[in-house]
Amino acid sequence: MPLDGLKTPPKLKPDTLRIIPLGGLGDVGRNMTCFELNGKLLLVDCGVLFPEDNQPGVDLILPGLDYLSERLDDVVGLVLTHGHEDHIGAVPYLLRQRVDIPLYGSKLTLALVEGKLREHRLRDAMLHTVREGDRVELGGFGLEFFAVTHSIPDAMAVCIRTSAGTVLHTGDFKMDQLPLDRRITDLRGFARVGQEGVDLLMADSTNAEVPGFTPLERDILPSLERVFSESKQKIVVACFSSHVHRVQQILNLAVKHDRKVCYVGRSMLRNMGIARDLGYLTVPENTLIELSKLPDFPPEKVVIICTGSQGEPLAALSRIANREHPAISVVPGDTVLFASSLIPGNENSVYRVVNSLTRIGARVVHRGNAFVHVSGHSSAGELLYVYNIVQPRNAMPIHGEPRHLVANAELAIATGVPRPQAIVAQDGDVVDLRGGLAHLVGRVDASYIFVDGSTVGDVSESSLTDRRILGEEGFISVVSAVDMRSGTVVAGPDVSARGFLEDPTIFDEVTVRIKDALSQALGEGVDDVHRLQQIERRVVGQWVNTTYRRRPMIVPVVIPV
Template identity: 65%
Template sequence: MRESLKNPPRLARDTLRITPLGGHGNIGRNMSSFEINGELLFIDCGVLFPSEEHPGVDLILPGLHLVEDRLDQVRALVLTHGHEDHIGAVPYLLRRRSDIPVLGSRLTLALVREKLREHRIRDVDLRVVAEGDRLTIGEFDLEFLSVNHSIPDGLAVVMRTRGGSVLHTGDFKMDQLPLDGRLTDLRGFARLGEEGLDLFMPDSTNAETPGFTTHERDIQPAMERVFAEAKQKLIVTCFASHVHRVQQVMDAAVRHGRKVVYVGRSMQRNMSVARELGYLHVPENTLIDLKQIENYRDDEVVIISTGSQGEPLSALSRISNHEHPVITAGPGDVVLLASSLIPGNENSVYRVINGLSRNGVTVVHKGNAMVHVSGHASAGELLYCYNLLKPRNVLPVHGEVRHLIANAQLAVATGVPADRALAVEDGAVIDLANGRARLVGQLDCGYIFVDGLTEGEIGDTELTDRKILGEEGFISVVAVVNFHANTLVSGPDIHARGFADDDQVFDDIRPELVQVIEKALADGVEDTFQLQQLVRRTIGRWVNNNFRRRPMILPIVVAS
């Protein structure tokens, strides 16, 4: 899949160039760039949440550095739906150029508006579009089709250009019994097939899953059993944007006489927006504030919480660690994880499940009950779309490498030529012209890390240092020398963190360090840097031989 890095040729006139800036090779930071005749258009701008391989990192952005010097040519940013992996990086893009028009559905832009408010970004150009709308922005003729997903108001984007036509599905599935009655527009897909589609860019998340994705409403019996059998506290966790799931929990709470309380800032914010816009129906006298929870018995309340992916600072993680200021969970309580695992989050989620189980909590999750269905099309649905659309070329989006390859193989099985089913990773450059898509280059689309208020200044060296500190520990060695007298004045003082409980373990190496430093001084060494390197090598070799560890070593030699 990954070609050797090469710069793409100069873009020919009336050729559409597509460059994935994220979402091709991982689940997250979805963003694609489209360029033709000197104009650019972006679809989606999301974040990737860090794994254990990225200690201290808050968010990972798409490859904005690849387009940073050309933002004046961007005609619009189009958003397919309101999930964080599709909209979370919008503030970081608008910080670079605040007047880029942002197009999306009503709910999507409402969530974006709240996000921009948190980042104190104002006076932005947000333009609401809906299914059936068609408009032209510069070189791009855009049409929007409804798609069904695990958040309301999802849109697929049809792009017609001089270089060819493109259908980008965003995240979608083909639930024929959706909770909100909003179907994926298969009639629109069929019309595109009749018209002739040059490039299809479909969601790949479930490309390895056979058959069709289960209906959302099919989880209702399992959820009903959980409510019926819960005799004490009941906590339900789901994605903070999963309006449909929250509605199901809300309705079940009413049937079982329980009040509902939101826990988690993102949950409160998103559900407030969804309620204001009419996407979430909250029956009267159902919702209470967290401060009121102490006025009700445990069996009179259901808590809807964030933390379905085991995020360390989420409400559920804090509850499992006895760190939440209000809510506890113990024997007889029930936690329902109404969500699926995002690849890479398995360890974090199981850590929370184990913590809750250790506390005596009954944990119900997708692994032991039918309490969640995916929001993404499975292989059967993708095959249906390929046969309906008959695309000339395919560029799978949104998935790990295995998902992209599986999706491309489905396309080939329906008749798409193998050399026109392009399973490529972030930074690939694809040119579309005369009905043919070709891979013409590969750019380095590395990660941009966000750590607190720092963006993009954390590199591989810093991450490596953090991993060493977290896994191997830290040793400092301080010595004072007198170069005039060629003597060791004091030290070496050795201290450690995350390596050993007692600094006395270094008693064996201290005499050797003294001998090494004094010998170097006697040999005429008058450079503190040389002495520091000598100390580092000596104690590093001793630690490796005796403990098989490679901690970070900080030697400090001071000349008096």
């Protein structure tokens, strides 16, 4: 189990493999793992976590890149298992620090990364395309890549062979036996590596609590067909901008029902364009229309595929639900389909959008009331299968919240991994693999790095607390001028507020209390501005709490004259 406190790990011994999760163990997002061997570092994934409602003003959350800042020259490469944001979204922020870190990933994954790098004006990145079956040697790390099925094409697992032992990192995967692209998870490859001997299995934990097997992607087709058959007006489909297979299903149904398709959302347009150009998406001729052409077609002849399935406030669907989109509106009788999963932490945002659309009169179809989505992650039955064919000596669950990681570890134990060797780690834990055994040996700082606009790392937890107070409780400022020599209040107190009962007359009572308290303190010889400001804060705080049961941010100011 994780160590309490922050314990500095011991110096790494020769031919010991050190594994440090810098993100993804505790959250569904910001996935990143650092492997260290004989002074060299190999990185796997570099993703982002999207903020929750209680993190106002934050755009993205990065993995623990600060840990690498002094050792960037030791990084021999970054392996990207697939193209989802929680695995590639932080790549530009890493390459800002060293642009020539070699990147290894599949064709689609690197194409999506390349688009991000162009946006960040990083033009000299070193991109190396690999396919399943490829082997690469990188500074003491021998890499072998395996095909896995996921909710985005071209996902891969990676086997990392070193002098200290062999690690199999599954990435995100499931065992769909009839995937739409016919590219199944390479269980034969997993079994072969297992026969050779796997010292550590790092397996996707997202669905470890879900019994049985994840349904097939094609199983949802009858439900999607029913949505199209029953819809008499416009259909709006919200899904992840990287879910190529789901978009393909919607395109096929649109053609079948004689509807045109319009992509809405910058990432949707970009990603589907890339998928089409690379041959991962087949778009029937004369199916797509531009947003500007949407009014030229009757509602019953169009399908809009947009971003915003997680309730993101600036995404297309949220703007449509709030009647703020300049070109698209939803009216009673329209159908809105959420063809995606619900990422933990986004529940409030998603249901806020669902309720807004329902109030408008739209028919809202989602995973809670129809079989319109299947997960891209392995359920417990699939994980048991993988543990049994790989038979690892040690297990370290990845990608999930604590409950997912614990559930995954219990599956490993059930298949024969000794309990001490089923390591439930958290971000920043340091695990050393030596002599076939993995041990938790310390911790490093892998705390959140917040991105606020173009600013990286300047937002702290304390500043987020201030933002939450401002947003929820409001702001009150108190300004007084005092004459220290005469011990009198010569101006004010002037009380003003924002986001808190902004009628100035409500402060008449407390203004008298503040002045009396300041006068008393001055009369007792208090001549410290800070102490006088604390008196202002205390008087206002007590009054607000007693009268209104609120705790706004209070900014006291005392000006000596």
